[in-house]
Amino acid sequence: MKSYLAAAIQMTSKPDLEKNLAEAEDLIDLAKRQGAELIGLPENFSFLGTETEKIAQAGAIAEQTEKFLKTMAQRFQVTLLGGGFPIPVSSDKVHNTALLIDPNGEELARYHKVHLFDVNVPDGNTYQESLTVQAGTELPPIYKSELFGCLGLSVCYDVRFPELYRSLSQQGAEVLFIPAAFTAYTGKDHWKVLLQARAIENTCYCIAPAQTGCHYARRKTHGHAMIIDPWGIILADAGEEPGVAIAEIRPDRLQQVRRQMPSLNHRVF
Numbered sequence: 001m002k003s004y005l006a007a008a009i010q011m012t013s014k015p016d017l018e019k020n021l022a023e024a025e026d027l028i029d030l031a032k033r034q035g036a037e038l039i040g041l042p043e044n045f046s047f048l049g050t051e052t053e054k055i056a057q058a059g060a061i062a063e064q065t066e067k068f069l070k071t072m073a074q075r076f077q078v079t080l081l082g083g084g085f086p087i088p089v090s091s092d093k094v095h096n097t098a099l100l101i102d103p104n105g106e107e108l109a110r111y112h113k114v115h116l117f118d119v120n121v122p123d124g125n126t127y128q129e130s131l132t133v134q135a136g137t138e139l140p141p142i143y144k145s146e147l148f149g150c151l152g153l154s155v156c157y158d159v160r161f162p163e164l165y166r167s168l169s170q171q172g173a174e175v176l177f178i179p180a181a182f183t184a185y186t187g188k189d190h191w192k193v194l195l196q197a198r199a200i201e202n203t204c205y206c207i208a209p210a211q212t213g214c215h216y217a218r219r220k221t222h223g224h225a226m227i228i229d230p231w232g233i234i235l236a237d238a239g240e241e242p243g244v245a246i247a248e249i250r251p252d253r254l255q256q257v258r259r260q261m262p263s264l265n266h267r268v269f
């Protein structure tokens, strides 16, 4: 593992595949020009619309999004995480899938979101992700990168389930990807706290790409894509506009924190 710059991209994705992919390309370009070598895109980066629209277009979204990720990783010579997009599993269900691609356009890791957001948020919005998404049944994978350290995958609502990240850190994860489309209502009180908790308790870096702003109808997301160090310090925060949070991931800092706070070695259960 070496020191390198990582980027967490922040977008306001809409129910418009072409437009979202064009915006994602601009932001990958921006991150690359600032020196990022490992780049994460948020959940629903290629399509954020109603469940009905998503299912109707799922085949096209899946095909074009996967092709896009491979093309971008090769064009910009970066390792790229697509933080969650639908891949059909039947005529009315998809997997909410995160995909990690290397600069040759090869797939490194794939994960199907396990925890589905079936929640009545107190602001009046109702989410029933399980209507259109089939939950994954396996814990997310890690990918041991020689250059970037051991990378662990997850998606959005997963961040509320610490046991998933325990599994990743137990497998050796050093950098946790937590791409999200957090609601504005829950995000204002929970997003930062949950991310810092996952970073601190696993002594891992967290790279958390995010959705921000108004997507359609009443669907509003929180923003604040961020990168957090293994001590829980926020190294970069994208605020509320589309853009990119960039920070240095340092193996010496990771080792220092793990020496100062060896809690991973003190686990009893």
Ligand SMILES: O=C(O)CNC(=O)[C@H](CS)NC(=O)CCC(=O)C(=O)O
Pocket (backbone or CB within 6 Å): 043, 044, 048, 049, 050, 117, 127, 128, 129, 156, 157, 160, 181, 182, 183, 186, 187, 190, 219
């Ligand atoms: O709704 C869509 O259009 C697309 N789906 C999402 O954005 C996903 C599943 S509904 N959102 C979350 O998981 C939010 C979690 C969250 O906000 C929390 O845990 O508080």
